[in-house]
């Protein structure tokens with residue numbers, strides 16, 4: 111998966127083709143920012159409120175990892191220029207992107223701010239010193255694009271699905287776990303009461319844990335907003351998903367075959383937000399809240415934003431897609447964490463789609479009672 115997505119020459123994200131062939135109407139899949147600027151507008155409001163909670167620091171820095179075509183950065187900077195000039199004057203936007211083709215697309219989108227201190231690029235979070243950032247750490251559909259390990263329970267034992275090459279094609283080989291970190295991950299799930307039955311096949315995203323630790327390290331004071339397809343561990347590793355969530359996308363069609371069109375199709379797996387939150391807690395990030403996209407948008411005034419649109423317009427239909435309870439509105443989750451400040455009251459967390467502390471181990475018992 112690492113090579114299929116990120117090989118410098120042949121990787122899906124890194125080969126030098128027009129990024130619009132990947133994300134967007136002419137590509138393989140959409141993200142929220144292709145559909146409608148509603149989410150970017152809501153994030154601009156939320157970030158304005160985070161700036162208030164931090165006492166208007168100078169600079170206020172946004173670090174976005176995996177910005178893709180750069181649409182969110184463009185829309186956030188535009189919204190700040192228009193509606194929050196006091197923040198715009200102090201705003202620094204740092205983009206961290208693996209793919210040179212994507213960086214080129216971002217530079218195009220951000221042309222109005224190029225050459226100003228407002229926008230800059232870094233190779234990775236490792237380039238930031240400990241606690242360097244006061245502001246917001248942001249990502250959308252980054253963690254679900256990290257390479258995952260695939261595991262299968264056979265005769266009560268976890269095995270890993272390795273990839274070999276034979277007779278001119280990729281083949282799967284079941285073997286031992288490639289790192290003790292996988293057994294540790296499964297042990298943590300077991301401690302929460304999650305045990306996987308025989309035949310269960312799923313994914314484990316170890317990169318998500320190390321990335322979350324880096325976010326915690328680089329953030330000094332502020333809020334991390336992580337938006338992605340995903341679930342609590344109880345849901346992700348529950349009986350409904352016994353074949354896992356690894357999916358590939360070509361021209362807006364999903365497939366379960368990762369060995370077809372290698373390097374020419376997107377691959378993604380849903381995120382375990384319970385483990386992500388726990389990794390953050392261990393590294394100093396407290397959970398502010400966990401919500402879904404519909405509730406986040408409604409808390410930040412989506413209804414009023416939509417009321418200004420013509421009810422018959424295609425624009426309204428696009429915006430509604432982001433809120434659909436049977437689609438993007440519910441599958442997308444938003445993990446909000448804070449560090450270096452008291453727990454901030456944030457409008458994006460005003461409406462609670464989950465009961466209790468749903469990310470805490472054992473909390474499924476609370477929600478089912």
Ligand SMILES: C[S@@+](CC[C@H](N)C(=O)[O-])C[C@H]1O[C@@H](n2cnc3c(N)ncnc32)[C@H](O)[C@@H]1O
Nearest residue numbers: 123141176177178206207208209212250251255
């Ligand atoms: C699914 S796309 C999402 C793009 C964008 N955030 C959006 O919502 O439209 C994932 C992006 O993350 C980038 N990416 C993946 N791993 C990364 C990493 N470790 N550091 C920086 N960028 C990464 C990919 O190159 C790609 O641009």
